[in-house]
Amino acid sequence: MILKSDPMGDRQMKKRTALAATAAAAFLGVGLAVYTGNMRREIVLEFGMFTGSNWDVANANSFVIIDKAIELFEEEHPGVRIHYYSGVRKDDYSEWFSRKLLAGEEPDVFMVLGTDFNQFSSMGVMKDLGTLMDQDENFEPGRYFDSAFRTGQYSGRQYALPYEVVPTLMFVNKSLLTKEGIAMPDEDWTWDDLYEICRKVTKDVDGDGLLDQFGTYNYDWLDAAYANDAEIFETDGDECYFANDRVVEAVKFIGQIDDLYRGQNVTQEDFNAGDVALMPLTFAEYRTYKTYPYKIKRYTNFQWDCITMPAGSHGENLSQVDTLLMGISANTRYEELAWEFLKLLTYNEEIQMEIFRSSQGASVLKAVTESEEMESIVQEDMEEGDTVISGKLLGQVIEDGRIKPQFKKYEQAMSLADSEISNILENDRTVDSSLKILQRTVNSFLQQ
Amino acid sequence: MRLMSGSKEQNMINEKKDRRLALFQGAMLAVNFVAVSFICIFIYITTEQIRAHYNAREFLDGVVTIPENPQMNLIICLGLMGALVLTFAVRHFWISLSNSWTVATLLVDFLVCAAVIYQLDFNYNGLLLLAFANVIAYVRDGKSKLLFVVLAICGYLVADYNLLSIYMPLYRMADYIQYYPANAQQYLSSINSIMVSLNVILFIAYCIYVINQQRGTIEEVNQLYHELQTANEQLHEYADMSERMAQTKERNRLAREIHDTLGHTLTGIATGLDACLALMDISPEQTKKQLELLSKVSREGIKDIRRSVNELRPDSLERLSLEVAIRKMVTEMSQVSDVKIYFETDEKHLKFDEDEENAIYRVIQEGITNAVRHGKANRIWITLKKVDGEIILVIRDDGIGAKEIKSGFGTKHIKERIEMLRGTVTFDGSSGFTVTARIPIRWGETYD
Structure with missing residues (x-):
């Protein structure tokens, strides 16, 4: 009797179950409606970029890579749209971005110019990528060129990732060297070789008493200092080392070369006319002027090629490496998406390979820059006879390249030093003592 | 009657005091409202000016950092200040507000002040004085008062721009003032410092007022204590007097008791013994009877005395x-x-x-x-x-x-x-x- 269920209780149970089921269904329905409502609401990720090349060479295809990346990204993340402003020139980009920043309307992901990076990082407007990098299991910083990766660091924190990298190479006028009976220098040539070339090439050909053939154009003390393994600034920019032996050597070496020119100024015209043997040139310029259509505009009356920079007595064949950086706004609402997009642009091999196809720089990923595919892409646009710089050499130049120190007063300190050093060289002042004075001046500026 | 009219008078004085206190608090609130609004509106307007004149990048070079979004900043700060006005109104117009609710509104005030100070990147911490002033007025309970005082002091010490700017980038009012021409800068700086000083002056005046008021209360208490002591002494005198009176009464009763019992009996016995002396020679028989009687009387006397003594025992x-x-x-x-x-x-x-x-x-x-x-x-x-x-x-x-x-x-x-x-x-x-x-x-x- 007791075991038999009570019919009244049973009915109540049923009623209660029905009620609970209805409530659950309603809850689920509302939840679903809210969810789909959210789904339908499109997330717009803003991307900030400038039109044209970062390397001051003509660039017709600046949107190609970005458009491709956006297409890939939107496919992978349905409901997310990436919007960018087109038509901001590189010269205007800094101001445009600053105005956006002031109003609190900065894009979520953006390109950042080398001249802005230190200021923006110090202001805290760029997201510290440390946690995002640590949390992402698929992210391995070692795949970037070390120099390029470090360019995105400020005060020991990673605020930006490299997108495109450009090393400086030495432009060699092969026709002139052949004419003077000089062999093309090796990859591991030194200052002595450079000086020897300058000495041989610099002469008065037409006999009017003025020099009309020169060894170098634009090869300056900083190029020499980098190749002499000189540290110019302390990492966080509290101190400078202009009186350091290696810097002194570099400045003296430039002085020696200048002496060969007997006070005459070498100009771009001399170089364009084919009367200069050597000129530092960025990898971007190299690619632009080696390929159609720009190769018919410049350097057409002589054969030329590029090699590494000459090594100083204490250094190696190294040069400055410039990097185009991209960062995330510290105030972004879509941190994860912004990180994914940033990663797609800078870390995805397919997109990075596009840099060789549609831009003039080199990829920041070792695997891409050192690949055979890259060589064949670069070769495509070149004439049969032209040799391509090998991926391995390019990779090495980038990996070991010197980067600008990242601290807030770098640009100002550097322009101060630059003008003072050209002053020293022009007026033949004593290099050692003048550099000591310069070091004091710059130090007091840095410590202000 | 005198007492009632006295307390009515006291109430009126208290009301007057409260009104003056409220006036002080209202004035401080107004000054702080103006100061916070001034900072927010000034930064917003300056930002718009900078953007309109395309001076953004140049401006950014001279700043530590900038607010995330000046417009949002303005809205948030004004909203928070509105909340302060609201809690102020609640405290003053909600007469039946219980003590714990008052403490709750003060806590809200503290949080709101902290939020505004944080929102203003610690450019203005005068709000803490406002919060502190309210605590002085409302919190009577020693423990919570101590808690609030500790909170306020810690807040005031920590919420210092110069201290905190060492650890994190904070925007500076001075940076925005520097955007304007020199003579305008002077005016703007003066307005800013006048408001800060006005707030401090009001706070000090307020404190002095509260201290004076409390001193008045202490004097009142002292006077009342004095009166109480006089009354107490009088009571002691009354007690002594009534004790003496009780003693006298008791003595009188004892005397009466002794007189009524012992005196009576002894008198009877003495008289009886006299009679016995006279009778002894005449009639020994009579004398014996008389002595028996006396014995009986004396026993009764003893009984009486016992009864009296029993009555005198206290316990x-x-x-x-x-x-x-x-x-x-x-x-x-x-x-x-x-x-x-x-x-x-x-x-x-x-x-x-x-x-x-x-x-x-x-x-x-x-x-x-x-x-x-x-x-x-x-x-x-x-x-x-x-x-x-x-x-x-x-x-x-x-x-x-x-x-x-x-x-x-x-x-x-x-x-x-x-x-x-x-x-x-x-x-x-x-x-x-x-x-x-x-x-x-x-x-x-x-x-x-």
């Missing part, structure tokens, strides 16, 4: 016989303390001198009290025996006892009482607690 014990009194006390103690008390005696007729009875009664009382209070006893055994002309009183319990007998455990009183009767007393705390008292009884003349 209830004395109106009962010792045994009854003891049993009554034992029953009462058992009832009130959950302790089982056993009293036994082999003496059928417990009748001693008054001081002896008193001592026995008190010792038993003290013994029970000790057993309950110090011994935590559950059972107490009391025996009263007569051995060799001595009374032996034993009080034993099953409590925790005491390893060492310390004076002051109530044992001192017992000892004193027994010694006054030339008796001896021993204590034993080894198993429970046992008091053994031996009292030599004066088995002399009883009245019967």
Whole structure:
């Protein structure tokens, strides 16, 4: 009797179950409606970029890579749209971005110019990528060129990732060297070789008493200092080392070369006319002027090629490496998406390979820059006879390249030093003592 | 009547005081509102100016950092200040606000102030003075007052721009002021510092006012205390006087009693004895009768005296016989303390001198009290025996006892009482607690 269920209780149970089921269904329905409502609401990720090349060479295809990346990204993340402003020139980009920043309307992901990076990082407007990098299991910083990766660091924190990298190479006028009976220098040539070339090439050909053939154009003390393994600034920019032996050597070496020119100024015209043997040139310029259509505009009356920079007595064949950086706004609402997009642009091999196809720089990923595919892409646009710089050499130049120190007063300190050093060289002042004075001046500026 | 009109007057004064206090608080709130609005609106307008004149990048070079979004900043700060106005209004117009709600609104104030200060990147921390001023006025409870004061002091110490800017980038009002031409800069800086000073001055004035008011209260309290003391002294005098009066009354009663009983009887006896002297030779028979009568009278006199003395005894014990009194006390103690008390005696007729009875009664009382209070006893055994002309009183319990007998455990009183009767007393705390008292009884003349 007791075991038999009570019919009244049973009915109540049923009623209660029905009620609970209805409530659950309603809850689920509302939840679903809210969810789909959210789904339908499109997330717009803003991307900030400038039109044209970062390397001051003509660039017709600046949107190609970005458009491709956006297409890939939107496919992978349905409901997310990436919007960018087109038509901001590189010269205007800094101001445009600053105005956006002031109003609190900065894009979520953006390109950042080398001249802005230190200021923006110090202001805290760029997201510290440390946690995002640590949390992402698929992210391995070692795949970037070390120099390029470090360019995105400020005060020991990673605020930006490299997108495109450009090393400086030495432009060699092969026709002139052949004419003077000089062999093309090796990859591991030194200052002595450079000086020897300058000495041989610099002469008065037409006999009017003025020099009309020169060894170098634009090869300056900083190029020499980098190749002499000189540290110019302390990492966080509290101190400078202009009186350091290696810097002194570099400045003296430039002085020696200048002496060969007997006070005459070498100009771009001399170089364009084919009367200069050597000129530092960025990898971007190299690619632009080696390929159609720009190769018919410049350097057409002589054969030329590029090699590494000459090594100083204490250094190696190294040069400055410039990097185009991209960062995330510290105030972004879509941190994860912004990180994914940033990663797609800078870390995805397919997109990075596009840099060789549609831009003039080199990829920041070792695997891409050192690949055979890259060589064949670069070769495509070149004439049969032209040799391509090998991926391995390019990779090495980038990996070991010197980067600008990242601290807030770098640009100002550097322009101060630059003008003072050209002053020293022009007026033949004593290099050692003048550099000591310069070091004091710059130090007091840095410590202000 | 005088008292009522006095308190009404007091109320009116208090109301007046409160109104002045509210005026102070309102003024401080207004100053802070203006100061915060000034900073927010100024930054917003300046930002718009900079953007309109395309000076953004140049401006950014001179700043530490910028607010995330000046417009949002303005809205948030004004909203938060609105919340402060609201809590102020609640405190002043919600008359029946309970104390805990007041404390809650003050806590809200603290949080809002902290939020505004944070939102303004610590450019203005005068708001803490406002919060602090409210605490001074409202919080009477010592503990919460201390908490608030600690909060305010810590806040004021920590929320310092110069201190915090070491650890994180914070925007500076001065950076925005510097955007304007020199003479405008002076005006703007002055406005800013005038508002800061005004706030501090108001705060100080407010504090002085509150301190003055409190000093007034202290003086009032002092005066009241003085009055109370005078009244107290008067009361003492009254008490003395009434005591003296009671003594006199008692003496009068004693005199009357003695006169009425002893005097009467003795007079009767004296007269009777005189008659006996006269009769003795004439009629010995008569004399004998007379003496018998006198004997009867004197016995009655004794009875009278006993009755009088009994009436004069203060304690209830004395109106009962010792045994009854003891049993009554034992029953009462058992009832009130959950302790089982056993009293036994082999003496059928417990009748001693008054001081002896008193001592026995008190010792038993003290013994029970000790057993309950110090011994935590559950059972107490009391025996009263007569051995060799001595009374032996034993009080034993099953409590925790005491390893060492310390004076002051109530044992001192017992000892004193027994010694006054030339008796001896021993204590034993080894198993429970046992008091053994031996009292030599004066088995002399009883009245019967």
